[in-house]
Amino acid sequence: MTKLSLTEENYLKAIYFIGGTSNQLVNTNAIAERLNTKAATVTDMLRKLKQKDLIEYQPYKGTRLKLEGKVQAIGILRKHRLWETFLVEKLAFGWEEVHEMAEQLEHIQSAELTERLSAFLGFPEFDPHGDPIPNKEGVFPRRDNVTLDRVSPDTAVMVQGVKDSSTEFLNYIAKLGIQLGDHIAVKSVEEFDRSLVVEHKNQQYRLSALAAANLYIKEL
Amino acid sequence: MTKLSLTEENYLKAIYFIGGTSNQLVNTNAIAERLNTKAATVTDMLRKLKQKDLIEYQPYKGTRLKLEGKVQAIGILRKHRLWETFLVEKLAFGWEEVHEMAEQLEHIQSAELTERLSAFLGFPEFDPHGDPIPNKEGVFPRRDNVTLDRVSPDTAVMVQGVKDSSTEFLNYIAKLGIQLGDHIAVKSVEEFDRSLVVEHKNQQYRLSALAAANLYIKEL
DNA sequence: ATATAAATTTAGGCAAATCTAAAAATGATT
């Protein structure tokens, strides 16, 4: 219905991301930082999005998505994650290479294309980073958001996703040889710095608490 | 190198299309008509494209692409036709449905994506309408541009492409059941209106000269 | 050669998205 500009779409997505699933009030500065723009520019856009009834916004108080804004944001996220899946599964890109391309592809307008793409990929529920792909109705598949740092020693787990999907983190765990689906056993946890010794692919090595906190896992 | 806006890309493509392979001088009005815009708007853009050294342009005289402009135009055409092939071959769209989506997808910027897409599709040389896809270096595959109306009676041919790929024409020949690769035999040509009687899929029927003139064929 | 018609450019303006600098509101601190 509402045909949005690429810029408007990116603002909605940013508000959705910052506000989180609980749809918290979002500050002007936080949006400006995420979109690498200036607070004054954000203010202009917030007035416009409010005028289009996509967000709640009160000057100086902050903003949050209204229902239609949230629907749009989730729709863009769906496309982003489907395209990332396509790029990795079908075109053999690495998971650390696909974000920028998906950032463009997510704005392609064609509901039919999105649905056929999903079907072509076998209706995937998670993208290459393990992030859940909302379905056509905007519903996310369930996943336990447990990270590796929450696991007690002597537990076997499977890697389900990454919390931080920055190129830096992805390259780091690629260097360790960790991929989605891999099995990891936690051997011990160091009390001093919460670092852990893990067994992975018949090797034992130490992981920092920070690295562990960015790996989503499922207990086996 | 030169990063072009979506609008600039569409102007270059329009000039390329109108000027043809012989790179004729193109009139301002012709561009305006093709892009559904006004002559004054075109003049503005021509000044800008000349300034970027992508076109030759002299006020009141017309414009033509310079080498870099032509390279860009062919690159966009390559993407357009690769994406159309993807949509038809992989997502099972009809050939009459894909143009508008390709019009968006052709502007996605990633040389690597384009090359991987081409590889994924098996390095296709022709798009779903039979139009040649230039390779990475901008070279088009050869094809005889013979149309069905040029064929003498009692000749067997194969349909290679459509000259007019408007939805109307595509729907018309779809109604006749004609698809790329089909074999057609010309039985006779009516002198009065140059219409022809053809045999196709064990049926005989009459085709207008206009319809025949829009079907590219290869003699067998 | 002049007049008329057609094509094109110029002039002036508007909307979207951005910026910098200044003003105003909010929040934190004594």
Added chain:
DNA sequence: AATCATTTTTAGATTTGCCTAAATTTATAT
């Protein structure tokens, strides 16, 4: 409660792409 720092908004410009109306150039037809 007054002050200071932070956040946010307002004011004023800029760039891109587009428009209409008027002026200009080129082409065509007496």
